[in-house]
Amino acid sequence: MTDANERSMAAKKRQVVLSVRDVTVGFGSNIVLDQLNLDVYRGEILGFVGASGTGKSVLMRTVLRLLPRRSGSIEILGTDYDTADEEQRMALDTRLGVLFQHGALFSSLTVKENIQLPMREYLDLPQSLMDELAYLKIEMVGLAPDAADKYPSELSGGMIKRAALARALALDPDLVFLDEPTSGLDPIGAAEFDLLIARLRDTLGLTVYMVTHDLDSLFSVCDRIAVLGGKRVLVEGTLEDMFAFDDPWVQSYFRGKRARSVVRPDQPAAQPEEEVN
Ligand SMILES: Nc1ncnc2c1ncn2[C@@H]1O[C@H](COP(=O)(O)OP(=O)(O)OP(=O)(O)O)[C@@H](O)[C@H]1O
Numbered sequence: 001m002t003d004a005n006e007r008s009m010a011a012k013k014r015q016v017v018l019s020v021r022d023v024t025v026g027f028g029s030n031i032v033l034d035q036l037n038l039d040v041y042r043g044e045i046l047g048f049v050g051a052s053g054t055g056k057s058v059l060m061r062t063v064l065r066l067l068p069r070r071s072g073s074i075e076i077l078g079t080d081y082d083t084a085d086e087e088q089r090m091a092l093d094t095r096l097g098v099l100f101q102h103g104a105l106f107s108s109l110t111v112k113e114n115i116q117l118p119m120r121e122y123l124d125l126p127q128s129l130m131d132e133l134a135y136l137k138i139e140m141v142g143l144a145p146d147a148a149d150k151y152p153s154e155l156s157g158g159m160i161k162r163a164a165l166a167r168a169l170a171l172d173p174d175l176v177f178l179d180e181p182t183s184g185l186d187p188i189g190a191a192e193f194d195l196l197i198a199r200l201r202d203t204l205g206l207t208v209y210m211v212t213h214d215l216d217s218l219f220s221v222c223d224r225i226a227v228l229g230g231k232r233v234l235v236e237g238t239l240e241d242m243f244a245f246d247d248p249w250v251q252s253y254f255r256g257k258r259a260r261s262v263v264r265p266d267q268p269a270a271q272p273e274e275e276v277n
Contacts (some may be wrong), residue, residue: 001037013216014042015042016041018039018040019038019039020036021074023069025055025067036233043207047217048212049212049218049226050227050229059228060177074235076092077092079091094123095174097171098179099165100179101183102184107246111134111155112138114164115138116134116165138166141163141165141169142170157184158193165181176209178197178209181212182217190216198221224237224238234250
């Protein structure tokens with residue numbers, strides 16, 4: 001059996017936790033996603049990439065039902081929100097965590113209060129237990145306990161990302177969506193954040209859907225990569241699949257000069273080389 005066949009057999013055995021089928025999304029006459037398909041498997045870190053403006057955020061927002069779609073279906077953790085009843089929708093909401101691009105913490109609330117927001121919305125817990133849980137999440141993301149009573153304006157960029165991650169983990173989700181989690185962090189902070197995500201995946205059994213432009217993240221923590229292009233998922237698979245995929249943007253992205261500075265040295269550069277942003 002070839003490697004490709006073995007991989008495809010293994011993929012079939014994996015449990016799909018997010019299934020996007022023939023999804024079309026547009027704004028007026030601007031069709032951004034056209035009959036797009038994507039599967040995300042339990043326990044993986046999927047890196048979602050694509051040129052600027054191709055619709056990565058639009059897809060994530062559509063999956064999270066923050067944007068309407070024109071057609072297609074989306075099933076998350078076995079539930080199709082469109083056909084689910086109120087109780088099933090609520091149960092699904094508690095199993096999802098989201099970290100938006102700029103952290104999106106409420107500036108008038110402390111870190112602890114931000115983390116407790118989802119708990120207040122979905123759970124009926126005494127304050128003492130919510131405090132205990134908030135401190136647990138704060139520790140989980142590598143923040144010091146005294147961060148709990150700080151306001152977002154008192155935190156560094158890296159601390160804001162961690163606090164936002166703690167809030168995303170507030171309800172012990174199965175699937176977390178991260179929109180450019182390392183953007184704005186210095187390389188060391190970004191590498192630490194990547195390691196944190198990988199560790200949380202391993203210890204909590206999370207599935208991670210990560211929109212990113214960060215080549216380091218793609219090379220160091222992502223199990224699979226999906227590339228958005230031409231309003232669809234152009235290619236999905238391992239890094240090796242990306243290197244082998246015959247498309248100018250994909251070749252330039254994964255084998256360009258910037259990629260070569262972080263990738264394993266055994267990967268040859270694309271010829272001719274064109275840099276992408
Ligand atoms: N609310 C909206 N109304 C109209 N057009 C929108 C809206 N949101 C996104 N778009 C358009 O959809 C397209 C895709 O945008 P999106 O933000 O998803 O790109 P992206 O791939 O996430 O880009 P980047 O990597 O720069 O963040 C763009 O043409 C954008 O102008």
